[in-house]
Amino acid sequence: MAVLSRLIWRRAASARSFCTKSDRQLLSSPLSSALPANDSTGKGRNVQWVFLGCPGVGKGTYAARLSKLLGVPHIATGDLVRHELSSSGPLSSQLAEIVNQGRLISDEIIIDLLSKRLEEAQAKGQTGFILDGFPRTVRQAEILEDVTDIDLVINLKLREEALIAKCLGRRTCSECGGNYNVACIDIKGEDGNPRMYMPPLPPPPQCESKLITRSDDNEEVVKERLRVYNEQSRPVEDFYRLRGRLLEFDLPGGIPESWTKLLHVLNLDDHEHKRTAAA
Numbered sequence: 001m002a003v004l005s006r007l008i009w010r011r012a013a014s015a016r017s018f019c020t021k022s023d024r025q026l027l028s029s030p031l032s033s034a035l036p037a038n039d040s041t042g043k044g045r046n047v048q049w050v051f052l053g054c055p056g057v058g059k060g061t062y063a064a065r066l067s068k069l070l071g072v073p074h075i076a077t078g079d080l081v082r083h084e085l086s087s088s089g090p091l092s093s094q095l096a097e098i099v100n101q102g103r104l105i106s107d108e109i110i111i112d113l114l115s116k117r118l119e120e121a122q123a124k125g126q127t128g129f130i131l132d133g134f135p136r137t138v139r140q141a142e143i144l145e146d147v148t149d150i151d152l153v154i155n156l157k158l159r160e161e162a163l164i165a166k167c168l169g170r171r172t173c174s175e176c177g178g179n180y181n182v183a184c185i186d187i188k189g190e191d192g193n194p195r196m197y198m199p200p201l202p203p204p205p206q207c208e209s210k211l212i213t214r215s216d217d218n219e220e221v222v223k224e225r226l227r228v229y230n231e232q233s234r235p236v237e238d239f240y241r242l243r244g245r246l247l248e249f250d251l252p253g254g255i256p257e258s259w260t261k262l263l264h265v266l267n268l269d270d271h272e273h274k275r276t277a278a279a
Ligand SMILES: Nc1ncnc2c1ncn2[C@@H]1O[C@H](COP(=O)(O)OP(=O)(O)O)[C@@H](O)[C@H]1O
Pocket: 054, 055, 056, 077, 078, 079, 081, 098, 099, 102, 103, 104, 105, 106, 107, 110, 132, 133, 134, 135, 136, 137, 140, 216, 225
């Protein structure tokens, strides 16, 4: 196991006072001490952001777009877990059982997977990241807090009926890895809530026959994941709210509309214009 993983886990497993100063320096170095490729924070490094939100809300979609825009890696712990599942390594069957029941895998395993991914980023000289799907428990948030200086936490929000439909409509192309959604969500406005319309995101013709559905995207498991989110991950929102770092974002509709609004609240509309003009 990599040094960082060992140290982070030792940190997680022990009391706060356990770590020596040199441990602390080692712990934080992969995330924040290398020279920045692009200092977009004024802190001598690139952005270190987190996406929170229920299953199906679109964390992956918007985190991937922002990471491209800001030139930082998009690190999704769900992808790290699925990669491990597909590797048929020793952990694979243990993880499959947990994921397919809609439960969370242990803090120890997820931190180990994340540490390895962060070390790869460090080796490439990357100083920022957008995390998606981590932290999911208050304990994970505390560990992250000890080793990084998270700038911003974006909490994506959508009505529950839309979340379930979106999870059930998710498809991935088994060849190119592209993500699509076949659900057409149209919830009429009532009780002061506006109408919510999210058109499908259909695959291109060459992917149509190669679409696969995640094994945990069936109704029973999605409902369990939502229950687990409310029980174990909702308190993470309060963790960051209390620290003044939580940005609440209600998705207004489909991707074009939501992306424009998100860039606006993040003060990044200009960034997008410059990038499009330079392309
Ligand atoms: N931070 C984490 N802690 C524990 N388990 C995790 C974490 N991230 C991902 N997982 C596991 O991987 C599964 C898939 O994660 P993800 O793709 O992020 O799903 P979702 O669509 O529910 O947001 C989760 O249901 C959980 O079992």
